[in-house]
Amino acid sequence: MKYRHIWILLFGLALPVQADWDSDKGCLSCHQGIEQFSDIPGMDFLSCTDCHQGNPTATDQTTAHNGMWANPTDLRVVEETCGSCHADEVAKARTSIHATMAGVISGTRYDFGAQGKDALYATYDVKALHDDLPPGTVAELKQLPSYDPTKPESATNSIGDDYLRNQCLRCHIWSDGHQRDGDYRASGCAACHVEYSNAGTYEGNDAAIDKSEKDRPRFHRMTRTPGVDQCQHCHNRGARTGTSYKGMMESDGYGTPFTESGDKQGKLHGKHYNFLQADLHFDAGLSCIDCHTKDEMHGDGYLYEKKHNAVEVRCETCHGTNEAPATLKTIRGNPMDHLQRDGDRITLTTKADGKVLEVPQLAGAELSAEGKAAMVQIPAHMEKLECHACHTAWAPQCYGCHAKQDISKPSGDWLLGSSDDPSQASNKGNREANAFSWQESRSYVRWEMPALGVNSRGKVSTFIPGCQVILTQMDGENAVLNNHTYTTVDGTSGLAHNPVFAHTTSKQARTCEECHTNPKVWGLGSGVYDMSANFPDGEAPVPFELERFVDEEGNALQATNHKGARPFNKEELDNIRRVGSCLACHGSDEMPNDGQAPNDATHNAVLRKMLEE
Template identity: 70%
Template sequence: MNYLTKILTGCGLAAALMAPAYAAWDSDKGCLSCHEGIEQFSDTKVMSKLSCTKCHNGDGKATELELAHKEMWANPTDLRVVDQTCGKCHKKEVANAKTSLHATSAGKISGTRYDFGAQTRDSIHATYDVKALKTGREGTVAELTQLPSYDPTKPESDTNSIGDDYLRNQCLRCHIWSDGHQRDGDYRASGCAACHVEYSNAATYEGGDKAIDKTQKDRPRMHKMSRVPSVTQCQHCHNRGGRTGMSYAGMMESDGYGTPFKENGGKQGKLHGKHYNFLQADLHYDAGLTCVDCHTKNEMHGDGYLYEKKEYALEIRCETCHGTTESPATLATIHGDPMDHLERQGDKVIINLKGQDRALEVPQLMPAEEKNGQLQSLPLALSPEGKVAMVDIPVHMEKLECHTCHSAWAPQCYGCHAKQDIGKSSGDWLTAKPGGDPSKASHKSNRAGDAFAWKESRSYVRWDSPALGINHRGKVSTYVPGCQVFLTQVNGEQGIISNKTYTTKDGTSGIAHNPIVPHTTSKQSRTCTDCHTNPKVWGVGSGIYDIQRNFPDGEAPIDFELERIVDEQGMQLQATNHKGARPFNKAEQQKIQRVGTCIACHAAEAKKLNADAPDDITHSKLIRQQMNK
C-alpha cells in the first residue's frame, strides 16, 4: 500500500475512488459490480427508471454470478415472459404482436402445406395456438391451431405431412417466438427484441460492458433499444422466401462462387449462408428510407386480426404517398389512418424519415395543394414517356400494379431440392428442451430434437425478366418461383423417396410461382418489349431449360420447365399459393402478344415520343387501341 493510499484509506476515500463506476440510472449495484459500463437500455421518460432486475429478474444485490442469475430472464422480451415485462406497460401492443404474421407465420405455413398437397389455400395453422382479438376483416380468421408434427412411421396425409417437418426444421426459424438461426447475418433475439434490439451481421458486442466478450457471437451491438429498426435488422429474417429485405438493398444471392477473390485469395464471406451479387438497389433504399418509413406500426406489431397472408395485412400502397393519375396522394393507410410522418407543404409532399433528422420531397403523379380547406389537384407531373404509359394507355393504371413496370428485377430461385433424413433427428423451431430459462427456450441450442435433418439446394437462380401474372386484387403483378419443391427422403444412406413433387388440392403441380412486391423499385420502368415479346414474362417459359435431361438418374417428375407457369391454352401448370392469384389465361396471353407484334415494328417510332405531338405523329394508334381494349 503506497503513501497516498494509506492517507486516503484513513479518510475513507480509497474505497470510493477504487470502486467500479456504477451507473447512476441503476439501483442494482450487484449487477453492475460485473456489468460495469453497460448501456442504459432506454432513456425514455418511463424506461429510464428501470433497473436491471425490473426487466431481467434475478437478484440485483448478489455479486456472485450463480446467485445473481438465479431465475434470470436473458431476454425479457421473449414472448414466453413478455407479459411480465414489456406487457405491464404495453399490454395492447404485446397482445396484438402475438396475433401478427411476424408471430403466427400463417401465410408461410399455409403456402408450404398447399404446395405439399396437405391443405387448401385457407390458413388453418400457426406456430402456436392463437385466437384473434378482432374478426370480420377480409383475409382474416378467428383462430389458428399449432402446426402438426410429422411421423414417418405413418402414411402421409393432410394431418401427417412431410411439409410440416420441413417447416419445423427449416422455414420456421423466422418468427418472433424464435431466436433465429446462429450464423452471420441471421443472429437476432426473439420477441420484441427481434426488431427493437440491433444486431450487426457479425453479431458481436460493441458496447462498454466489461463483462461481455467482444469476440463472442450472438450478442447485440449494444444493450440499447432501437425505436426504428434498421434495414440490416429486418434482413436478419427477410432473406429467404421472397428475399425482399436483400432485394431492397440490391443484394441477390449468387450461385456460390464467392468472387471476386479477396486479397489473400480467399472467397468472399457469407451472409445467411449465401454469397451475394450486388445489383441495382431500390430507389427508396438509395434515398435513405428504412423499412418502417413505408410499413406501419399495425403491419409490424399486428392489430389484433389473424391475417392469412401478408397482402391482407398491408396498409399502404404506392398511391398512398405518390397518388395516381386521377387523384392526389391520400397520405393515409387503406383504412384511413393518417401517415403522420407525411405532410403537405404547399404543392409538395414531404416525408420526415423516422429516426433521422432528415426530410425528403416525395414525387407526385398528380400534385395538389390546399386552398380554403379543400385539396385541389394540379396538372400531372409526368415525363413524355410517363404520359404515354399512364395516360395515353390508361389500362396500365387500371390493370397493373405500380411495381409491375417499376421493378427492375426480382430474385428467382428455380427448383427447391429438399432432402429429409429420417435417420437423423434434428432441432424443431417450435419445441424446446424442458427446464431452464424460459426466455431462452427458442434459442437454437435449446431446440428439442423433434424434427428430422434437412438439406436444401436449387436448380439455378436468375434475376432478370421476372414473370407476370394476376394477383389477389385482379391486377397484373410480378411473379417469382416459390416454392418449387422436389422432395427426396432417405434413412441414412437408404433411399425412400426420390425427387417427388406434389399435387395441390386444386389439381395443379405443387411446383409454384407466386405474386410478389419485389422491393426493387426503379424510376426507369421495364421496357414494352420485355413484357410484350418475352414468353418467359407471359408465364409460358423460355423453352430453353430441358427438365428431362436435368434428371439423369430417372424420369423427371414434371413435364414442363421450371419457368412455365401456364400453357399456351391458358391451363395453369404450377401452383399459386395466394387466393385469387393465377397466371394469364389464353385471352390475356393473346392480347399481350398482339401488342408485342405491333411493337416489333413500331418500337423505334415509340422512342421518338413527344407528349405534345398529335397522335398520327406519335407512336402507333394501333398499339394504343390494342392496349386499351
C-alpha cells in the same frame, strides 16, 4: 435509482454527467460500462432486475443469475416485463403475421398437397382479438402439427410440416434467430427493437461481455427505429425482400467480389451475394419502417392469412394517382404522420435520422415520353397493373429447390424447445429433436426479366418462383421417396409461382417490348432450361421447364398459393401477344408519338404494301 443528470463545472463549462441509472449495484459490479437500456420517459428508471430478474445482492455469478431471464422480451415471459405497461401491444403482437407465420405455413402446406389456400395453422395456438372478420383474416389458428414418418401422409401428417418445423420457421418472433452471420437476433420484442450486427458480436462497454463471442446484440439498448439490416436478419428467404431492397442477389457460390487480401468474402445468411441495383427508396435513405406501419409490424389484433393481407400501404399512399395527390393515409384510414403537405408539395421525414425528402406526386407530374405513353395514352395500364409490374428492376428467381429429408436423423424443431430459462427455450441450441434433418440445394437462379401474372387484387403483378420443392426422403442409406413432387388439392403441380412486390423499385420502367414480346415474362418460360437432361432415364420430376407456370392455352401448370392469384388466361395472353406484334413496327420509341395510322383503311394499305414487298 431513477436516471438523472448531474451538472459539474469543468474549466468554466457546465457539462452533463450521467449518474448511475441502476439501483442494483451488485449487477453493475461485474457489468461495468453496460449501456442503459432506454432513456425514454417511463422506462428510464428500470433496473437490471426489473427486467431480467435474478439476484442483485449476490456476490457470485451463479447466485446472481439464478432465476434470471436472458431475454425479458421473449413472448414466453413478456407479459411480466414489457407487457406490464404495454399489454395491448403484447397481445396484438401474438396475432401479427410476424408471430403466426400463417402465410408461410398455409402456402407450404398447399404446395405439399396437405390443404387448400385457407390459413389453418400458426406457430402456436392463437385467437383473433376482434369478433369481426375482414377479408383475408380468420378467427383462430391452431399450432402446426408434427410429422410422424411411421404413419401415412395426410392432411394432418405432412412431410411439409417437418420441413417448416426444421427449416422455414426459424423466422418468427417466438424464436431466436439462426446462429450464423446475418441471421443473429433475439426473440420477442427484441427481435426488432434490439439491434444485432451481421457478425452478432457486442460493440458496447460492458466489461463482462467478451466482444468476440457470437449471438450478442450490438449494444444493451432498445431502439424505436430498427434499420434495414435488422429487418434483413429475417427477410432474406422466401420473397427475399430485405436483401433485394439493398440490391443483394444470391450468387451460385462464387463469393465475389473478393476482399482486399484476395480471399472470398464470407457468407451472409448462409449464402454469397452479387450486388445489383438497389431499390430507389433505399438509395434515397428510407428504412423499411418509413413505409410499413406500426399496425403492420406489431399486429392490430386480426389474424391475417397472408402478408399482403396485413399490408396497408400502396404506392398511391405516398405518390397519389394521375388524378389526385396522395391522401397521406393508409388504405385503412390510418394517418401517415411522417408525411406532410405544404401546398402542392409533399414531404416525408425519415423516422431514423429525420431526413426530409420530397415525395414526387403523379398528379401534374412532368412525364417522360415513355411515361406518358404508358400512363396516359394507355389508361388500362393504370387500371389493371400494379405500379411495380413496370417499375420492378429485377426480382430474385430461385428455381427447383431440391430438398432432402433424412428420417434416420432427428433434428431441432423451431417450435419446440426447453430451457431452465424460459426466455431461452427458442434458442437454436435448446431446440428439441422433434423434427428431422433437411438439406437444400437448387437447380439455378436468375434475376432478369421477372414474370408477370395476376395477383389477389386482380391486378398484373410481378411473379417469382415460390416453394418449388423436389423432395427426396431418405431413411439412412435407403431412399423412401426420390425426386418426388406433389399435386395440390386444385390439381396443379406443387411447384409454385407467386405474386410479389420485389422491393427493387426503379424510376426507369420496363420497356414495352420486354413485357409484350417475351414469353418468359408471360409465364411461358424461356425454353432454355431442359430439366429432363438431368435425368438420363427420362423420368424428370415435372414435364415442364421450371420457369414455365402456364401453357399457351392459359392453363396453370404450377401452384399459386395466394387466393385469387393466377397466371394470365388465354385471352390475356393473346392480347399481350397482339400488342407485341404491333411493336415489331411500332417500337416503344414511336409509341409516345402516337404511331397510329389516321384510319383503318390507311393502316390496311400499309400492311398490304409491307406484305407485297
